[in-house]
Amino acid sequence: MQIPSDMTAVEISSYGGPEVLKPVTVPVPQAGPGQILIRIAYTGVNRPDALQRAGNYAPPPDASPLPGLEAAGHVAAVGEGVTRWAVGDAITALLPGGGYAEYAVTAADHALPVPDGMSMDRAAALCETFFTVWTNVFKRGELAAGERFLVHGGSSGIGTIAIQLAKLRGARVFATAGSDEKCAACVELGAEAAFNYRETDFVEAMRAEGGADLILDMVGGPYIPRNLDALAMDGRLVQIAFLQGSNVEMDMMQVMTRRLTITGSTLRPQSHTAKAAIARALEAEVWPHLAGGTIGPVMDSEFALVEAAKAHERMESSAHIGKIVLKVA
Ligand SMILES: NC(=O)c1ccc[n+]([C@@H]2O[C@H](COP(=O)([O-])OP(=O)(O)OC[C@H]3O[C@@H](n4cnc5c(N)ncnc54)[C@H](OP(=O)(O)O)[C@@H]3O)[C@@H](O)[C@H]2O)c1
Numbered sequence: 001m002q003i004p005s006d007m008t009a010v011e012i013s014s015y016g017g018p019e020v021l022k023p024v025t026v027p028v029p030q031a032g033p034g035q036i037l038i039r040i041a042y043t044g045v046n047r048p049d050a051l052q053r054a055g056n057y058a059p060p061p062d063a064s065p066l067p068g069l070e071a072a073g074h075v076a077a078v079g080e081g082v083t084r085w086a087v088g089d090a091i092t093a094l095l096p097g098g099g100y101a102e103y104a105v106t107a108a109d110h111a112l113p114v115p116d117g118m119s120m121d122r123a124a125a126l127c128e129t130f131f132t133v134w135t136n137v138f139k140r141g142e143l144a145a146g147e148r149f150l151v152h153g154g155s156s157g158i159g160t161i162a163i164q165l166a167k168l169r170g171a172r173v174f175a176t177a178g179s180d181e182k183c184a185a186c187v188e189l190g191a192e193a194a195f196n197y198r199e200t201d202f203v204e205a206m207r208a209e210g211g212a213d214l215i216l217d218m219v220g221g222p223y224i225p226r227n228l229d230a231l232a233m234d235g236r237l238v239q240i241a242f243l244q245g246s247n248v249e250m251d252m253m254q255v256m257t258r259r260l261t262i263t264g265s266t267l268r269p270q271s272h273t274a275k276a277a278i279a280r281a282l283e284a285e286v287w288p289h290l291a292g293g294t295i296g297p298v299m300d301s302e303f304a305l306v307e308a309a310k311a312h313e314r315m316e317s318s319a320h321i322g323k324i325v326l327k328v329a
Pocket of ligand 1: 045046047048051128132153154155156157158159176177178179182218219239240241242243244265266267268315318320322
């Protein structure tokens with residue numbers, strides 16, 4: 001594979017709104033030991049990219065300053081010591097950053113094969129959401145078959161995958177979303193019920209079901225005490241974002257009296273080894289279902305790489321259902 005010295009990328013020219021995303025020409029990165037260079041076909045757009053763009057989510061010190069946490073494409077070069085992949089392999093990968101570009105490097109063991117029969121646009125929409133849902137719903141949240149699971153933002157990139165994986169696990173799945181159309185999409189994906197939070201009180205709705213054993217929340221703020229109210233005895237709350245803020249005054253008594261657990265995590269700063277372990281678990285337990293078509297990403301829209309600003313505008317409008325991707329090649 002011929003690798004050019006320069007490539008088109010989209011950079012965060014200064015912190016601000018979508019308009020700060022600007023096409024630039026930069027050198028193609030090189031794969032170091034244990035890394036692969038990916039010729040990107042499609043790259044996924046995620047909320048954390050918007051947080052980074054706004055100056056609220058700094059990349060780790062060794063990561064590319066370019067946004068972009070996941071991509072699909074072909075291996076263009078392998079670094080020293082890489083045996084799993086060869087040039088030309090079709091892969092989807094979690095990136096430390098740098099996905100808004102024609103080429104990106106990542107750790108070889110943070111990549112997975114493109115599931116059999118899956119197109120590159122769909123493959124690009126997998127890693128950030130699947131890694132996040134796997135680690136927070138099943139590892140931290142320990143969701144088990146038969147439990148009642150509530151996910152807020154059910155129509156988000158994260159939510160659409162959380163619904164499908166929880167259903168696959170045999171849980172009873174509930175979701176909240178901001179419109180009837182979004183709620184219908186959640187039910188179509190496998191939620192037993194979805195509550196339009198503009199009309200329905202999710203606390204009452206979940207209490208009527210006996211309470212949630214696990215809640216995956218990205219909203220925070222006023223949802224935090226309400227989440228505790230909605231949990232069943234021994235229930236768990238896993239926080240993956242705070243779209244409505246992280247400062248809250250609340251009575252913690254029921255954490256003790258009802259034996260509740262509050263936890264959370266962010267994916268990006270986790271160790272190389274932790275991310276590699278998530279990749280291997282997903283490949284063994286989830287990838288066969290993607291290849292079989294039982295589950296899959298929900299695709300909202302596609303933009304050209306150089307139109308990344310438009311993609312962010314769409315994401316921040318919250319009009320989308322599922323994933324937004326950028327077409328690179
Ligand atoms: N911790 C981690 O490791 C990790 C990793 C990836 C993503 N995340 C976080 O997970 C969340 C989902 O990510 P994503 O890429 O799937 O994003 P996304 O598709 O843009 O979804 C975000 C959803 O949140 C709802 N929302 C937006 N602003 C809101 C607000 N101010 N208050 C309440 N709800 C709001 C919207 O749904 P409605 O219209 O239904 O309100 C929207 O669909 C993001 O907050 C992201 O930062 C965390």
